[in-house]
Structures are given as structure tokens and as C-alpha cells.
Amino acid sequence: MNIKFSAAFAIVMYLVIPFTLGDNNYLIGLVASALIIAGIAVAWALLGNLGGMVSFGHAAFFGVGAYTSAVLTMDHGVPVFVALVMGGIGASISSIFMMPALRLRGPYFALAILAYAEIFKILAVEATSITGGAGGLLSIPTLPVFMGIDFGTKLGGYIVILNIVCLTLITYHFIRKSTYGLALKAMHDSEMATRIVGVPATYLKIVMLLVSAFMTGSIGAFNAHYINFLEPDYAFSGSWTIFPIVAAIFGGYRTLSGPVLGALFIYLVDQLVFKSVMPQGHQLILGAMLAGMIILSPSGLLPILTKFFAPKKNIKKAEGQHA
Amino acid sequence: MELTAQALFTGLLMGGFYGLIAVGLALVFGTMKVINLAHGELVLLAAYIAYALESQTGLNPMLSLPIAMAVVIVAALVTFYLTNQIKKDRELNSLILTFGLGIVLTNGLLMVFSADIYSTQSSWFMEGVVIADSLFSMRSEMIAFIVGIAALGGLYWWLNHTWHGRAIRSVSSNRDAAKLMGMNPTKAELWSWGVAGVLAALAGVMLYVTSVIHPPVGHSLTIKAFVITVLAGMGSIPGVLVGAIMIGVIEGLTTTYFQSSLAELASMTVFLLVLLVMPSGLFGKKGAH
């Protein structure tokens, strides 16, 4: 993501959208929800791109983060903003249970994570004393007033999630730039080559899993305080896995901007168009898009567009850069 | 003691049925190294076809098999065609692709049949059967078990004694060698997907008569199928039966001594333990590393 693009993105998200849509609770809420998906998509892409790990289990991190934060604020009086961080930490801790799966190669890791996500979902339903069971938790505290700004409004919540997404992007950017990022990038196709020069491959993967879980968990926590309600089927819903994967694949998961733009586009189109055309089962189109993208262009829409618009010479470079 | 015997018996019957659900996934994985994450949805599709025919025409669900098979075979072959279009990193990308197709199927079923829960109208299937004076089961469970064992046995025979079956086996064990011997791997793969479709259709109709169906069931079936396949050691047919019975028994015991909602948790935990301790499964030769 270059500077011009980042600046344009920041201006649109921080200035244009709040001032044009700020009064419309429905629309600003919609964009905020899209940003929730975007944040998870970035976290998913971080793990997929820099860790080389495809996860079908991010719903688990989302759910654990949500419940951690909700329970801490409701039962232990922890301030909401602190609880958002705790939600992330909770998700990271839950990811520790998944670490044995890091020994497994690609597809087996994906399947193991899917199984873990199911286990967490069942546990959430069963642990009624903590999660309220299938009945759910009601009246989770809203985001508070802080430095004179009421973050409990739809617009306030939008600003908070926007900040969270920007923080995840900045973190991703710096990890990618670091020597860790270089080593992780290389591990993708040449793990032996990296290990033989001393890269502790498993340790790096563990770090990426922790970071990705933290990001997803704190976003789950934000969501809990944004909608003030939780039940296991919702918090651990497969949607929290499906949407981000579609967004990241659609936008190109090996880029920084891809997952964010993909999420904004996918979520808004899904809610505004697909949902109105077919009120039930509109995720069908998401599934079809996912399948289509994997066949046509697994590295996202960007390479297709570049192919059409860029002069032929530059194609190779554009694909190689994964910018 | 009686309680345990009953739990083991129920588990055994469930195991035969689970084997039927899982074996199509195991077969395709064996030949193509593709884990079809839409497999459970294919099973569910057959179940819905049985429901549709029964509710529209009053047809006995068992008689809907030919139509269910036809539809599911076509769906399986479409899935095969699409996975074959993947250009790079097929092992991983096919997971995402079939995951997407599973979403398509689930939501397609949701659109057509709504989120309501259905089960067969015929009470004949629900009637009790008692074996050895004390072991109780529903007639449908018995049928599903017998069909499952028969299908697995038939498949095992087919793989070992027919030309197509042997072609599939040789392609699974060594693709390049099979090619050199004049076999067409794509044809063998096509056959394995077709047969997986037949098995999924059988499993789906059995699902409809033994249990209740609604759209999210497909996803759980997929998970159950790959849990069993991994337990079995990818691609081993006898292993599938043993893995399936193991899962069935674990679920039976958990349901009897704890509660039914924990059954899935127990089997999932066993799955993870096996995956981590023996990545190549209980009967597998090749490792996951």
C-alpha cells in the first residue's frame, strides 16, 4: 500500500464518510460492520500470507474475544476499552490450545483449526455459567464516553472500529517490513531454506498465530460492546470465518489493502444488494464468488485488473511484488 | 452394564452409518488428495431430495434413491470439474473452493426449503427393533447400519476386484506409475467422484430416514466425515469403518453417561488427539508431514 493510497483511504474513512453518512445510523452502522469484517480479514490474511496458514477457525477467536470482554465488563467492572485489549489477550490464550496443530502441514492444519473452532463453539454453549448458554448475554455495556466524545453512538463506534482496523494494518505493515516478515515470506515456498540459516520457523508461526488471534479477539470484543448482545451461535458463527475469507481472497490476501477493500466491497454489496434480492440464503453468492475466485485468480481481483489495464510488460512485476 | 451394552450397540449402529457418510470423502481424498469440504452438503442434498419426493408424492424415501443418486452424481462431477480447474497449490486451494461450494449448497437448500426442520413422515422407520432381548434400536438405524456396511463392503470389493477399482487404487498409490502403465488418472478420478456421489446419495437418504434435516446439518456432516477420514488414515476403506465405529461408540458412551450435547465435543477431542499424536491416522501409511 503506497503513501498516496493510504492517505486517500484515511481521508475517505476519517473525514468523508463521517461527515456524509454520520447522521444516518443505518448506513454508518453498515460501514462499521464492514470494517469489523475487514479487521478479521486482515488478521486472517496476516496468518495466511505471513504464516502460510489457511485458517477455517477465526470464528473461535472472534467468539472468545467477545465473551472475554463482555464477561469482564459485566461481572468484574473492567472498563470497556481495557476489556477490548483483554478480549484480544483472551483470544491469544485460546490460540495456545491450537498450537499443537502447527506441526501439521497446510490442509491438515486447516482441518484441525476447523475442528478447534467447533470445540470452542460447543464449549461456549455448554459453559452456561459464563456465557449464559444458548440464552445469551443481554445488556453488555456500550462503548463509554471518553475525552468528551461519546463512543456509544453509531458514529462513535465507527470511529473506534476504524482505529482498530488501522492499528491492525499498521501492525501488519511493520511485521511485514521486519526481518521476521522477510523470513515468514520466504517460509511460504522454502521452509527448509529458512530453517537451515537459523530461522526458528515454528516459533515465528506461533507468534503469527498469537498476533492474528489477538487482532480477531479484540475485534470480537468491540463487536460485543457495539451490539450489546451475545449468544454462542452468533459469536462463534461460521459467518465470522466465511466473510473474512471471501473478502481476503477477493481483495487479494497477499496484499495489505486487499482484505480491507475486499471486505468493504463484499459486505456492503452483500447487505445492500444480495440481501434485498434474496432475503434468505444470500450467502450463496459469497460461496460462489469464493469458488470462482479460487479458480480464476487465487491471488485476488487485483492481478486480473492489472492484466487488463496495465501494459503487458509490467504484469510480471505487479504479480511478483504483492504490494 | 446393560446401559453400557446399549450404548455400545447404538454406537456400533451409528458407526456403520457414519462410515457411509465418510467413505465418499475418503475415496476422493485417496485418489486426488482433495478434501471435499462440500461432501456433507452433497449428502444433505440427497436427503432433501428424498424429503421433496416424499412430501410431494408420498413416495417411500427409499424409492427416491435413483433420483437422489442422479442429482448428487451430477453435483459431485461438477465439483470434480471445478477442482480440476485449480491451477496452483491444489491441495490447499481445493479446500477453499469446496468450502465455497458447501456454502453455495447450504444456502441453496436454505432458499428452496427454508430453515425448517424436516424428518420422514413414515412412522415405519421409527418403530423399535429389539435384538438379543435387550438391545434396542429404531428400524431406520438398523437399516442405515446394514446399508452402510453393505456399501463399504461393496466398495472394498469393487476397488479390489474390478478394473475401474484397481485403476483408482493404482492412481491413489502412485499417480505417475499408473500413468506410465497406460492408465488415465483423470478417468480414475472421475470414477472416484462418481462413486463418491453414489455413496453420498445413499448416505443422504439414510440420513433422512434416521434423523432430522435442516441446512446447517451439511457442515456438521462434512466435519464428521473428515474427522473419520483422518482417523482412518487418509484413503483406507477398512480404516474408515473402524474410525466411524470408534466415533459412533464414543458418541454413544458420552450421550449415555454425560449428555448428548457433549457427544460431538468428545469425538472432536479424540480426533485432535489422534491427529496430533499420529498424523498419519490409525491405519495410514503416509504421514501428514
Add this chain to the structure above:
Amino acid sequence: MLKVEDLSVSFGGVRALQNVNFEVHKHEVLGLVGPNGAGKTTSFNVLSGVVKPVSGTVTYDGHDILKSSMHQRVTYGIGRTFQIPQPMHELTVRENLIVAQRFGRPDGKVKQDRIDEILESVNLSHKSESDAATELALTERKALEVAKALATEPTLLMLDEVLAGLETTSKKLFMETLKKIRKQYNLSMIVIEHDIETIMNMCDRVVVFNFGQVIAEGDPEETFRNPEVVRSYTGEVLA
């Protein structure tokens, strides 16, 4: 400095190494020779941690290295190359060396001038910004393989047929480069080569492998006169 004792390795029942013993002294260049499949590369794989042995001990600088992970051994100072070069994909040549410096050195510091020096010594300076996996010729890939190992700042460098496949002129040049590097960085080396001339030229001592066992060792010239060694080398013309 490196001491291998009673090392045995088996692959699915087949013994690849059987009670192998050898030592490498400080600043020595040891040659591992023998026919294909004799256990030379398997020895490298055990020393670098790619393969786990059935039994035996390996100590390096007082560390019992068989207990250490692959990346720990690198920080102890053991560097190696692979017969088929293994560049780190998606990185430039320089980035390959940055990663090797960062993770291969015990203190994890990246010194750019050291990287420049290494690139210079293996004649890769002009390629430092090229993509390591796709934009290098064979000689350059082999040079990068050595450079990567050097960037981890080893005290013992294990070279697995780095000269094989090169044509005579570049082979000679590369051999001189290796000798220069050895002096410059004060290295001990273990070298696997098939070419006897190369072995004679580079090594202080040789260990001869056949069927997973050490059948002879000693001064290169004397050892190659040993009739048993000659017999094991069926099909190879001796100098």
C-alpha cells in the same frame, strides 16, 4: 572441535549410516568421499538436524548438538549448503543474507557491511537486488547457497557438492573463492565432492564412506592409494 561417535541412521529399516565415527579439527578441511548413497549427505543431514539418527552422539564445541533444534545448531556456528541450492523464495539475494544474519547469528544483529563483504567474496555484488529464486544462473545459485551459509557466520561450514555441475573454468574459479573464504573467515570445513582432483586440492584429510560405513580415513593422497578405497570407487577413474 566436531566429534561424531557411533552414529547410526536408518530409513524404514534400511541402514543409511552404521556406527560412523569421524572428527573435524579446528581450521581443518575434511573431505567426505565415496560412491552415491554411501551416507555422505545423510551425515550432513544428521549434523544439521534435518534427519534424526537412531543412535550415536555428535558434539560440537562442547555442545551435544543432537539435542538441539535445527536453528540452534546454526547459532552454535554450523552452517551448511544443499546439493540442490535452496534459495529463500520471494526474497532478493540481499534479503536472503539479511535473514541469514538476523537469525543465524547468536546476537541477531544485521550488519550491512558484513553482507556486502560476503557478496563481494562470492562475486554476487552485482546481483544483490535480483530475485533469488528466479533470476540467478546455476553458478550464482551455488554462490548464494555458500553466501547464505556464510552470513550465519559459521565456524564450521559444510559444503555439499557445491562444485558439481559447474563447467571447468567456473569450477576452478569457485574453488579458489572457497579457499579464499576459508582463509578470510578462519573456517573449518567439511566438503562432499565426487571429483577427486577437487578433494586433493582442497582437503587436509578425507573420510571414505561405503554402504553407510567409514572404510578408510587419512591423508588424501595415501587414502586414495588404499586398494579397498579404489574398489569402492568402481566406475570412477582415479587420478
